[in-house]
Amino acid sequence: MTAAPATPTTTPDAIAAVERDHLLPLYAKRDLALVRGEGAYLYGADGRRYLDAMSNYGVAVLGHADPEYAAALADQLATLTTGHQSFGSDVRAQLLEAIARIAPEGLTRSFLSNSGAEAIEAGLKLARLATGRPKVIAFKRAYHGRTLGALAATADPKYRAPFEPLGLKVVHLPFDDAGALVAAVDDQTAAVILEPVQGEAGIYPASDALLRVAREATRAQGALLIADEVQSGFRTGAPWAMSASGVAPDVICTAKALANGFPIGLTLTTEAVSATIQPGSHGSTFGGNPLACRAALVTLQILESRGLYARAARFGTDLVTRIEGLRSPKIRAVRGRGMMIGIDLKERVTPTLKGLQQRGVLALPAGNLTLRLLPPLIWEETQADELLTAMGQVLG
Numbered sequence: 237m238t239a240a241p242a243t244p245t246t247t248p249d250a251i252a253a254v255e256r257d258h259l260l261p262l263y264a265k266r267d268l269a270l271v272r273g274e275g276a277y278l279y280g281a282d283g284r285r286y287l288d289a290m291s292n293y294g295v296a297v298l299g300h301a302d303p304e305y306a307a308a309l310a311d312q313l314a315t316l317t318t319g320h321q322s323f324g325s326d327v328r329a330q331l332l333e334a335i336a337r338i339a340p341e342g343l344t345r346s347f348l349s350n351s352g353a354e355a356i357e358a359g360l361k362l363a364r365l366a367t368g369r370p371k372v373i374a375f376k377r378a379y380h381g382r383t384l385g386a387l388a389a390t391a392d393p394k395y396r397a398p399f400e401p402l403g404l405k406v407v408h409l410p411f412d413d414a415g416a417l418v419a420a421v422d423d424q425t426a427a428v429i430l431e432p433v434q435g436e437a438g439i440y441p442a443s444d445a446l447l448r449v450a451r452e453a454t455r456a457q458g459a460l461l462i463a464d465e466v467q468s469g470f471r472t473g474a475p476w477a478m479s480a481s482g483v484a485p486d487v488i489c490t491a492k493a494l495a496n497g498f499p500i501g502l503t504l505t506t507e508a509v510s511a512t513i514q515p516g517s518h519g520s521t522f523g524g525n526p527l528a529c530r531a532a533l534v535t536l537q538i539l540e541s542r543g544l545y546a547r548a549a550r551f552g553t554d555l556v557t558r559i560e561g562l563r564s565p566k567i568r569a570v571r572g573r574g575m576m577i578g579i580d581l582k583e584r585v586t587p588t589l590k591g592l593q594q595r596g597v598l599a600l601p602a603g604n605l606t607l608r609l610l611p612p613l614i615w616e617e618t619q620a621d622e623l624l625t626a627m628g629q630v631l632g
């Protein structure tokens with residue numbers, strides 16, 4: 237044991253030192269400690285205000301410290317926070333009803349967990365249980381999470397190599413090759429898993445053709461189609477990015493934005509898949525706890541009542557147009573789906589990220605060359621103006 241510090245750990249240097257000495261060294265640190273949030277802004281221990289253009293990798297769709305969200309969580313904290321799924325829960329039942337209202341037709345069954353990777357892990361296990369088959373088909377540049385099953389579906393060797401051999405048999409195909417997909421799906425295939433919009437890869441929407449072929453090939457071979465909407469859920473103009481293509485998956489996995497920052501994972505599936513599940517074949521102590529359910533419930537209510545789905549579509553399209561309008565010599569291409577925006581640069585992205593942070597804007601990379609924006613859906617024109625001014629200065 238070490239003695240308690242004489243002064244609280246609040247200065248940027250003190251916070252950085254404690255984290256450096258006590259956390260596993262897993263993350264490239266961004267030289268900023270965040271201590272408070274309000275609406276579209278975050279506040280650093282350095283006393284500065286930052287425009288949040290990343291929402292913690294797509295999480296904070298409602299921005300920070302939203303009063304309605306905070307009041308609902310405070311009320312739930314004072315009522316009941318934890319409760320196992322072997323007991324019923326009023327809030328969980330209300331959340332399940334709210335999910336049923338936004339679920340694509342036929343996806344009537346939910347498994348509640350605590351993160352994106354857990355939602356994926358459950359989806360993969362459901363596919364194994366429902367089909368009794370070993371093989372999973374995923375795509376190059378896909379990111380599905382870091383637990384061992386989700387990692388097996390993730391493509392990047394940087395994440396996979398230290399842990400191979402991975403238990404799950406996964407084949408990775410090019411994201412735009414429908415012919416390769418048809419050839420690969422066979423009677424040993426449990427599932428095809430894909431992101432309707434590849435996020436970590438740099439905001440690449442799947443083509444409608446690929447989605448249609450994935451649907452037809454899996455249906456023909458008795459395999460499941462799993463949509464990973466962990467990042468794309470709730471921010472492309474509708475609850476699900478898949479909806480735009482008209483293709484209905486057998487499983488949807490989501491997390492991040494669903495509870496606006498309270499940890500939760502959701503795996504949605506059909507009655508047919510649910511009918512293959514035996515009690516005890518999967519589970520989670522924290523999954524479906526009343527506090528997480530209340531957080532998700534109030535988030536879904538606010539997304540709906542404030543018209544944030546439609547707003548995300550409109551605002552995202554305008555942002556893409558404005559970024560293109562910068563005519564920066566350093567920008568190669570701009571892609572967007574609602575409030576998921578990828579900006580390919582002609583140079584490495586790290587100096588741009590640092591330049592934006594110095595000017596009070598927090599954005600994300602995707603790979604080495606792409607600047608990624610996942611803003612809260614509550615942005616107003618003022619925030620777009622601030623972003624464009626900073627981008628103009630850094631990329632001009």
Ligand SMILES: Cc1ncc(COP(=O)(O)O)c(C=O)c1O
Pocket residue numbers: 293351352353354356379380381382431435436464465466467468491492
């Ligand atoms: C598409 C996708 N799937 C899965 C995950 C894993 O989610 P988590 O980090 O909550 O485990 C992520 C996280 O970035 C993601 O973007």
